[in-house]
Structures are given as C-alpha cells and as structure tokens.
Amino acid sequence: MEKMNQALEKMKMLVGMEVEEEDEEQTSGPSRDSSSFIDDFNRNCALSSKQRLYGFAICFVSGLACTFLSMLVFFHPIKFGVTFTFGNLLALGSTAFLIGPKRQVTMMLDPVRIYATALYLASIIIALFCAVYVHSKILTLFAVILEFGALFWYVESDA
Template sequence: MEKVNQAMEKMKMLVGIEVEEEEVSEENTSSFFEDFNRQCTLNTKQRLYGFATCLAAGLACTLLSMLVFFNPIKFGITFTFGNLLSLGSTAFLIGPKRQVTMMLDPVRIYATAIYIASLIIALFCALYVHNKLLTLLAIILEFGALVWYSLSYIPFARSMVSKAMVACFDTDF
C-alpha cells in the first residue's frame, strides 16, 4: 500500500498537483493568483473530472462547429469557444497560476500572444463586424496560431516544422 501511495504522490507531482497543503501565510502581500489558488483547491479526482468535462465540451464545440462551417460567423463563435474551453481544461490539471506561468514562459510568450490575439480577433469579427470573409480569415489565423502554440510544448517541434516549411517552399534548385 505504501508503494501505491508513493506512486500516486509522484504522479501528482508530474501533473503539477501539490502533494502537501501549503501553509497559509498571514501576510497580506500575497498575489492574486496565490489567493485564487488557495480558494480553488481541488482534490485529484475533482481535477480529473474538471479536465475531462472541460476538454470534452471544448472538443464537442470544435467538432460541432464543423456543422455550421458554411456560416463563418456561427463557425467562428463555436470554434473559438471550443478552443477556449480546451485551453482552460489544462488549468484543472496544473492549476491556473502554473498555466499562466507556462503560457508566459519566454519560449512561448509570442505564440501565446498571437494565439490570444487571434481568439479576440475571431470573436470580434464574428460578433461585431459580421463580415464572413474577415471571420474566415480570423479563423484561419486562429487555427495557425493554435498549431504554433501547441508546438511550443513539444521540444524542437517548432524548429522542425519551420525547417520543413522552408524545404517545401524553397524555390532554389
């Protein structure tokens, strides 16, 4: 039984769940994220349920957006909402503070900025501009930014994709 508990603690550490409760300091200088993390403590089962539910809802929205593909405004809204849910699902596993810290890591700060900007542009074009062409272009930008952002979590993936694209579109013979 002791080995099972040790294995569970190692798994929790790998996923980013804190093994032991942190002592609450009595200082009033704690940051917003520390207060938020302290108030939103979930056990492992609740985190996994939250992750699965949020990811399933995000994937469902993304897949259902294909049904309204020929209406770019509805497609843009459902696709973007699905991406936001999928992105938020990982906060259940690793916590919102670590999620934001990882997103603002120097390796992926530009990918994060472009991805979040493309989400905002797609929603703006779909909800306020109501222009199908602009919404479709924003969705293409959003999809490209999502791929580039996702590749930032895989070591050397972005450099491999960049080299492959240069090799594919190189016009020198």
C-alpha cells in the same frame, strides 16, 4: 517499488499537487499577509486529483464538442466564430484543472511561449472580429486557419 513512487511523485507534480503543498508551507509563515488574491483563491479552491481529472475531462470534451459543432454552422459567420472560439477557450482552459490556473498563466507567459500565446490570443480576437463585425465568411475562414496555426505553434512551443 521505488520506481513506482517516483512515477507517482512525477504525476503529482504534473497535476500540480506539490505546488499546492509548497504554497501552503510558504503562506503559513510571516508572509501570509502579503499573499495575493490568486494565492488565496487557489488555497480555498483545492481540488482532489479525481475532481481535477473530472473537471479536465468535462471541460475538454465540451470544448471539442463546441469546436466540432461550430462546423455545422460555418455558413453563419457570427454563430461559427463565437462557437468555435468558445470551444477553443474551453479546451485551453481545461488544462487549468490539471495544473491550476496560476501555473497555467505562468506557463503561457513563459519566455519560450509568450509569442505563441500572443499570436493565439490575437487570432481569437481577429476571428471574433471577422465573424461578428465584418460578417465575412472568407475572412472568418482565414482567421480560423490562423487560429489553428497559432494553437499548433502554442502547443509545440514547449516541446
């Protein structure tokens, strides 16, 4: 029974439930006036575990669908670049449902991940630039390959 409780506590921590409880305890004291906008936003937008999982699933599946559907319009660089990038951003943002947006940004800016995050965000901008401004299929393809590599490095940087 104790192992089950420990597993449940670990799952709650991964989902971010304990983080919210700690935030509530911290803001109930005298430091409530100095809380930031993001803390207020997180407190007012508390989601249940079921809502978090639904939000994650919907956002992640939508991101994967956009990414795979972008392959159908590969020969139209503008449509491809926008659809592919939007799909990647949806898939990346889906994890914010599980752990919360503040913790997501904190993890992205962690010293272990900062270079991978910077390269990933830069590759997204480069892919959009090549697709929308340059209209080059070859450069867009290279930018997307760079984006895949940066995403892989980002995912593996914490492992």
